[in-house]
Amino acid sequence: MTPSQHDPVPPRTHGSDAVPGTPADRSAVGPRGVSRRSFISTLGASGAAAALGGQAEARLAAPIEDGPVVLGPEPVEVALTINGRAVKTKLDPATTLLDALRLNLQMTGSKEVCDRGSCGGCSVLVDGRLVASCMMLALDAVGHDITTIEGLAQGDTLDPIQEAFVRYDAFQCGFCTPGMIMACKALLNETPKPTMEQIRKGLSGNICRCGAYTNVFSAVLEASDQAVPVDQPVPADHTDGGGA
């Protein structure tokens, strides 16, 4: 993994540079430059309108040259590609990708925890890269491949990272788990055999209040086919069950 690939998920660090630069920055990740404007001008009016669905077409067709496009307040139709499937829904243009998933599409695997990019609970992949879906408008996700936690398993077959989470008990309440798994997935996509440093860094945008990190780390090692170090022997005369 090159340093630049690290950028999307800056680490939580200590001290003076403690908080800023942590997960909030992830809002910047993902489809670069896909502000509503540039996205529309890139695609051209008809492309954008097609992507947004029929209803928005008339509204978009005219003003593209000479000013901001105004969407809403009425719901607009959008077409999204989620877990390889094209889905359509109607939503308020101010709707985040997270709310579109949870409220419009009833895909509640992605969780709302902080709603401002600081916890990773809502993590999804957009074109394979990690994104805090609470920090992205649903409209900005149009034309991109979105992968959510619901899209990882193939039928009854779990993704290796999901299986490793199960085996290592990498969660307690499980509320951070969908986001944590997506972050692991993004990390493993970019770095098939991450070092411990890379694992810590790659997961530093995801908060787990129950404190399952230890087991999450083990799960990542296991899912990336890395040897998990053997036991540290305990002093010999204490191996009788620990008791006094």
Add this chain to the structure above:
Amino acid sequence: MTPQDAHPISSRGSGAEQIPTRMPTANRPQNAGKTVNGDTSRLESVAKVTGAAKYGRDMQAPGMVWVRGIRCPWGNARLIGHDADAAKAVPGVVDVVVTGDTGEYNGDAVGYLLAENKLALSRGLRALRARWERLPCRTGIDAREAVLSVSDKAENALLFADHVLEAEYSTPVQTHSALETHGMMIDHQGDAAVVYASTQGTFAVADEIASFLSLPRNKFEVRCEHVGGGFGAKFQIGKEGAFAGNVASSLKRPVYSFCDRKEEHLDTGNRPSALVKVRVGFSKDGTVLGGQIGVWGGVGVATRGGDAAIPSGRYEFGVIERSMTNVSFNGGAPRAMRAPGHPQGAFAEELMLDEIATIAGVDPLELRIRLDKDETKARQAMYRLGAEMIGWKDRQPTGSQSGVVRRGFGVGSTSWRALRGPCDIEIAVHRDGSAELRTGTQDIGTGQRTACAVLAAERLSIPLELVSVAIGSSRLPNGPASGGSVTSPSSAPAVLAAAADAERQLMEIVAQQIGGAGTDYRLRNGKIVRGEEAVMGWNELCRRLPSESLVGRGTWDGRGSPYFQKGNSNGVQFVEVEVDSETGVVQVKRVIAFQACGRIICRKTAESQIIGGVIQGISYALFEDKLLDRQTGAMVNPNLEWYRILGANDMPTIEPVLWMDAEQTGVRGLGEPPVVPTAGAVAAAVFNAVGTPVRSLPIRPDRVLAAVEAAAVAGVAKGGAS
């Protein structure tokens, strides 16, 4: 699918790259393996890793109305105006209900707003333009008002002391910060309702919400199949629940009322702040003779609940005169939080012990071994083994290091009294050979569901795969709320009783079919045996059930079961830290957590409880602090970036050691005990590294730098004098 295959046990690596760890295999209590399949994964694992698990927050119903409180933005303020019409004019806003006009703390609610959707909710609140007049407020404990009163008893103890330590320890307000916020979705349809709550007390919610819903108990059900953490804050319905109940009963439609992250920090409880003042005398060898300990607990707008458990009772402190004062101020009220009162007390107590040891010139571990009162001697053994494991012999004397990066070692102890409550369990055995265990209690991440299934399968002597668990519903048999580490110790005896009852009924059937008395037979390894002889298979027996299912019932009133045992869950934690004396940054490198745990039902979930407790303890020690602005009383960090919680990058290697005393056979809950000693042990380790104690949590870089500075000054003074 629940992968049952054994997995390698990871452990601490050697060299630079520390690998997070589980308990060393050799240290695993022998009988844990006998009791259960030590590698059982949580029953709900697959639902949790695929996103299929539905939490309260995930529930929706057509026509659902959204609720959010109108909350006071200041520490103390009067609502002097708002524009309800403008708010109602916002498309999607249903109604504005203002019920009060004063807010006594930031987050206090004076009413609520209803809307058809989430966006209208925030737009409506903005349009409401609530205007507030700020009033004077108080934002915490004023140390100047906290004065230790002189007592004769304490003075007498101090008379014979060689040294007297006077110190002041303080801890911040900590919020529970469960990732699933508080609230509920009430699916109100016709004259019935299902309440999907995020709670750690299914039945407590049922009791409380009943009066709001005005529905008889047979017309509504409280459900919580999955709960995104509780940590003590989710026993009550709170304002968000009261609003939801009111709205559901008046509009007769589904209601969605969950706090956002800010409300969660402001108004759903916290671990109260504490100020502990000590004045203790001790002899040359560090033996504590007694003195005075005063606790001031910062309880926000509440009037009680601020006590800190010091002295903890674990150490011999001679004659202690103790006082406790609750200090009210303009802040949210506390609620129980994972071992209420204990981490704050242990922080002061453990650091105080290290200070005493340093002044007396004795090893702080030796001092603890000397002062520890544990009659079971479990902690004595833990002290010794832990010292060996962490390399205590490499510990440098406190204040002796001068490098940039300084290493420190600390130790702390814990004990948690075995508590219990009544519990009912049903186990239904079906004709197809499957069994369903039913309990109304909830699994908030503790592994309760799994523990019940494992015990039932063991007692019925059938494969775990045959057992499913229905949990988290007020329609299911009564069970305890998850607090005080009571859930598993209370459930276990009832599970065993239910399984025994099922077995008794099943054996009657066997006797009817092939003769003899029911007592001639019993279940073993999926078979029915008479003596050593197998007479029938489990599946065959089930096929022959006279009706579709047979229900075994178990009730436990909290007394007389081999699966419950009085006494303490003892523990000791060793901590190793690295302190950068130039930046003030503390890195916890390694924690060894010994925890007496009674009979282990499920090793993985038990270890996860311990690891999680330690992590919350470190987070409390180094990062967490609910900050109120002194001028306005507004919380300045009501989010998850400035209210900092330990993350992956801060993780030490944690080695949980499940400890079983020979005489302990009862089932123990592990929610609270492991969170108690960590912050104190971390503080002791930082003191060891730096040479001057940081007596306030969180141990922030600025406080560490001040301590480093103070140590340097003291060193110069000493050097100059000699």
